[in-house]
Amino acid sequence: MSDCCGPGRGDAADAAAGSRTSLHIAQIPGRAAQASQAARVSEGAAAAGRGARPIGTYVELDGGPFLMGTDADEAIRGDGEGPAREVTVAPFAIGATAVTVAEFRAFVAATGHQTDAERFGWSFVFHLDLAADHPPTQGLAAAPWWRQVHGADWAHPAGPGSTTEGREDHPVVHVSRHDAAAWCDWAGARLPSEAEWEFAARGGLVGTRYAWGDELMPGGRHMANLFQGDFPAVDTGEDGFAGTAPVDAFPPNGFGLYNVAGNVWEWCLDRFDAPNASPGEFVVRGGSHLCHRSYCDRYRVAARTGNTPDSSLSHTGFRAVRDR
Numbered sequence: 001m002s003d004c005c006g007p008g009r010g011d012a013a014d015a016a017a018g019s020r021t022s023l024h025i026a027q028i029p030g031r032a033a034q035a036s037q038a039a040r041v042s043e044g045a046a047a048a049g050r051g052a053r054p055i056g057t058y059v060e061l062d063g064g065p066f067l068m069g070t071d072a073d074e075a076i077r078g079d080g081e082g083p084a085r086e087v088t089v090a091p092f093a094i095g096a097t098a099v100t101v102a103e104f105r106a107f108v109a110a111t112g113h114q115t116d117a118e119r120f121g122w123s124f125v126f127h128l129d130l131a132a133d134h135p136p137t138q139g140l141a142a143a144p145w146w147r148q149v150h151g152a153d154w155a156h157p158a159g160p161g162s163t164t165e166g167r168e169d170h171p172v173v174h175v176s177r178h179d180a181a182a183w184c185d186w187a188g189a190r191l192p193s194e195a196e197w198e199f200a201a202r203g204g205l206v207g208t209r210y211a212w213g214d215e216l217m218p219g220g221r222h223m224a225n226l227f228q229g230d231f232p233a234v235d236t237g238e239d240g241f242a243g244t245a246p247v248d249a250f251p252p253n254g255f256g257l258y259n260v261a262g263n264v265w266e267w268c269l270d271r272f273d274a275p276n277a278s279p280g281e282f283v284v285r286g287g288s289h290l291c292h293r294s295y296c297d298r299y300r301v302a303a304r305t306g307n308t309p310d311s312s313l314s315h316t317g318f319r320a321v322r323d324r
């Protein structure tokens, strides 16, 4: 993964070696700014709760040929976004939403699955997620907003003492690719191939920059859960959410998929084989709530990055696919 998108588990050595000096990041103002978002955040959550919800439903797609990748100037060459080429996918069904905390909880209750974050004893947490009185943590020299937090896992997303209360309909995070694949096995599903993911994310549109068209905010409307403010210090939550959002917040794309862009990165089946890749990485797609227009625009629908399959972070989850 690129440093801004998030480190891999092996980067913890860097964290351990480096970054007492980078602890200044924890003192950047931001906690107060986050608190002031509470009203808007709950408004967003209420809006997301209207009517029948798509959680746990799959969208059946016929597949076929489509234009994958991009040759656009804004493409990140080292990520291997191009060239744009015709790819054909077989019929498949894909989750309308990312897998939620509640859906992952059911799996753990049924199987006793222990996640990689639990096995290793830690996960990477974005610094603004940590409580103001959280004990000192170590960060990455190259991306000090990523903190190595002992005791962070899917059920304790900001470390010991934190809970998922009020977030049962948010995407599960701190799940490695191993964990995501295990959930899929249990649910009679699998991870999407990268081509399936992009076919579904494009929602029938051809060659557009985003999953909904070419304009980031058509009519001034936020279309995805991204980062507004001063990255990484202050997330103003202008789009309704500082941190993750319910999996069905924001309008769905043309195929009825929610939050393919933003909210959480989503694990795919394929190896990440681009110039920017590190050994052993697998593809993740879609960007997250930490993507900021000024800093990293990997919420574009052709954007991609990767991470090692044992890595887990507070902004990475998954959605599942079933064969038809």
Ligand SMILES: [Ca+2]
Pocket (backbone or CB within 6 Å): 225, 226, 227, 228, 237, 238, 239, 240, 241, 242, 243, 289
């Ligand atoms: Ca946001």
Ligand SMILES: [Ca+2]
Pocket (backbone or CB within 6 Å): 259, 260, 261, 262, 263, 264, 265, 266, 285, 286, 287, 288
């Ligand atoms: Ca996403």
